[in-house]
Amino acid sequence: MIGERGPDAVTHRAVAQRAGLPVSATTYWFESKEQLLQEAFLLAAREEVARVEAVVLELAPRELDAADWAAAVAAALASDLEDNPSRHVAFTELVLEGTRRPWLRDEVGRWESAWLRLAEMGLRAVGSTKPVDDARLVVGAITGLMLGQLANPQPHFEDDVFRPALERLFTLLTERAILRA
Amino acid sequence: MIGERGPDAVTHRAVAQRAGLPVSATTYWFESKEQLLQEAFLLAAREEVARVEAVVLELAPRELDAADWAAAVAAALASDLEDNPSRHVAFTELVLEGTRRPWLRDEVGRWESAWLRLAEMGLRAVGSTKPVDDARLVVGAITGLMLGQLANPQPHFEDDVFRPALERLFTLLTERAILRA
DNA sequence: CAGTGAGCGGAACAAATGTACCAAGAGGCG
DNA sequence: CGCCTCTTGGTACATTTGTTCCGCTCACTG
Numbered sequence: 001m002i003g004e005r006g007p008d009a010v011t012h013r014a015v016a017q018r019a020g021l022p023v024s025a026t027t028y029w030f031e032s033k034e035q036l037l038q039e040a041f042l043l044a045a046r047e048e049v050a051r052v053e054a055v056v057l058e059l060a061p062r063e064l065d066a067a068d069w070a071a072a073v074a075a076a077l078a079s080d081l082e083d084n085p086s087r088h089v090a091f092t093e094l095v096l097e098g099t100r101r102p103w104l105r106d107e108v109g110r111w112e113s114a115w116l117r118l119a120e121m122g123l124r125a126v127g128s129t130k131p132v133d134d135a136r137l138v139v140g141a142i143t144g145l146m147l148g149q150l151a152n153p154q155p156h157f158e159d160d161v162f163r164p165a166l167e168r169l170f171t172l173l174t175e176r177a178i179l180r181a
Numbered sequence: 182m183i184g185e186r187g188p189d190a191v192t193h194r195a196v197a198q199r200a201g202l203p204v205s206a207t208t209y210w211f212e213s214k215e216q217l218l219q220e221a222f223l224l225a226a227r228e229e230v231a232r233v234e235a236v237v238l239e240l241a242p243r244e245l246d247a248a249d250w251a252a253a254v255a256a257a258l259a260s261d262l263e264d265n266p267s268r269h270v271a272f273t274e275l276v277l278e279g280t281r282r283p284w285l286r287d288e289v290g291r292w293e294s295a296w297l298r299l300a301e302m303g304l305r306a307v308g309s310t311k312p313v314d315d316a317r318l319v320v321g322a323i324t325g326l327m328l329g330q331l332a333n334p335q336p337h338f339e340d341d342v343f344r345p346a347l348e349r350l351f352t353l354l355t356e357r358a359i360l361r362a
Numbered sequence: 363c364a365g366t367g368a369g370c371g372g373a374a375c376a377a378a379t380g381t382a383c384c385a386a387g388a389g390g391c392g
Numbered sequence: 393c394g395c396c397t398c399t400t401g402g403t404a405c406a407t408t409t410g411t412t413c414c415g416c417t418c419a420c421t422g
Contacts, residue, residue, distance in 0.1 A: 006281060008189050011379060022401045027381060029399095089280050092273060095332040099270050100187060109333045130349075136326065137346045141318060144325030148317070151276040152290045165318045168311075172353040192409060203371045208411060210369095 002040075002093050003086030010037060038103065041094050045107050048091060049114040051080070056118040059125070066126050066174045070167035073122070073142075078158035081146055088150055115139045128173050141169055183221075183274050184267030191218060219284065222275050226288050229272060230295040232261070237299040240306070247307050247351035254303070254323075255347050259339035262327055269331055296320045307355050315354050322350055 001010050001018060012026040012033060019025070030036040055076045064072065081088055098108035119138045123131035145165055149157050182191050182199060193207040193214060200206070211217040236257045245253065262269055279289035300319045304312035326346055330338045 004281075006188065006278070012381080013379075023380095024382090024401070024403095025399080033380065085280070089277055092277055092328075095328065096270055096273055096277075097187070098332055099266070100185075105333070112329060112333050133345060133349065136329070136342060137322060137350060140325030140329055140346065141322040142325065143328060144321030144323065145317065147273075147276065147324060147328070148293060148321055151279055152286070152293050161317060164314060165321065168314065169318060169350075175353075193411080194409075204410095205371070205412090206369080214410065 003088070003090030007037075007093055007097070010040075012036075041097070041104055042107055044087075044090065045094065045111050048087075049111055052115060052118055056122055060121055064126065066170035067167050069122060069126050070163055070170045074158050074163035074166050077142065077146065078149075078162050081149060081157075085150060088146060092147060092150070112139070123173065126170060126174050134173050138169065138173075141165070184269070184271030188218075188274055188278070191221075193217075222278070222285055223288055225268075225271065226275065226292050229268075230292055233296060233299055237303055241302055245307065247355045248348050250303060250307050251348035251351045252344055255339050255344035258323065258327065259330075259343050262330060262338075266331060269327060273328060273331070293320070304354065307351060309354050319350065319354075322346070 001014065010033075013023055015036065016023045016026050026033075026036060030039065055073070059069065059072050062068075094104065095108055098104040116135045116139055119135035119142075120131045123134050123138065128134050145162055149161070154161050182195065191214075193204055196217065197204045197207050207214075207217060211220065236254070240250065240253050243249075275285065276289055279285040297316045297320055300316035300323075301312045304315050304319065309315050326343055330342070335342050
């Protein structure tokens with residue numbers, strides 16, 4: 001609901017209707033609207049971390065070069081984005097809300113750490129020499145590119161934008177490693 | 182106001198109070214709240230494009246290598262972010278709102294185009310061989326890194342995160358050019 | 363100088379929203 | 393079976409919000 005119609009749309013009545021429950025259920029199960037939002041955000045954040053972890057854990061054991069990694073990551077994230085753009089919109093809303101609510105900020109911090117850890121793992125797998133530093137760059141680029149796609153959708157995002165960009169980035173990061181070696 | 186307390190906080194009364202005007206002024210000057218938001222978003226988007234254009238136009242004529250570019254861009258954007266984080270929060274809200282309101286989506290599209298144009302210009306200046314393709318990557322990375330800083334602020338963002346990341350990216354993008362040549 | 367219209371100030375109203383309250387049902391347990 | 397607690401269903405109420413309305417001020421204009 002947050003992703004589809006914005007955080008304003010999350011009213012007790014709207015939530016109840018979506019859940020097929022009476023309005024009172026929303027105040028029966030949650031102390032307040034604030035708490036309801038908090039639980040929803042926490043749940044969603046954890047699901048998102050799990051989702052991303054799954055992607056990298058699936059990729060980690062394979063022997064892939066930079067281009068393959070780019071293709072795999074692009075495919076996984078692009079289809080995720082296409083299948084459910086609202087969720088990604090909602091996540092960015094979550095991040096922004098985190099700038100205002102301390103408890104959410106912490107959760108967003110954990111979420112970002114998970115992303116960084118995962119990027120680092122991937123970078124190590126393709127042989128980056130500075131996986132920790134590069135992870136920030138990779139996560140930033142992925143986040144930014146996906147946000148760009150949300151904002152201004154391109155018809156063939158995965159093929160024309162996302163994969164090429166990631167391939168170039170990954171290739172550069174590992175080529176440097178090769179050059180140094 | 183959007184950046185500080187979220188889009189929900191933009192009520193006629195709150196706007197009037199911030200402007201030091203009576204409530205009726207908000208409906209006198211704007212047909213509806215929707216129109217008020219629209220005008221505010223359009224104005225802000227144009228200001229933002231102008232701001233970014235100014236940065237690159239200032240940098241373009243200079244003879245800078247990748248590291249200098251990274252330092253200059255990092256300094257400009259990081260101080261902008263630190264001076265007024267709310268504005269950047271508001272801009273991301275704007276992007277998200279753009280996924281729901283067509284008129285805003287167009288404006289966000291123009292905004293992104295401006296960014297891409299500017300990145301391309303900068304990349305050309307440092308000698309990238311694929312400035313158009315790389316621009317997406319650079320804009321994505323910058324957007325993502327700045328969003329990350331909003332979400333989870335690091336104490337020495339410019340020095341410890343932003344500049345190093347940009348320097349690495351710019352260096353890689355141009356080193357490749359050198360290698361090819 | 364009278365008039366006139368743009369803008370100010372605040373009150374008022376209907377709709378939406380957060381929340382409280384109460385009555386009925388359901389399902390286990392003595 | 394009768395009771396009791398958890399849950400449901402719906403209504404009610406105060407507050408907030410979008411919007412309207414009307415009287416007032418004041419600068420300009422013919």
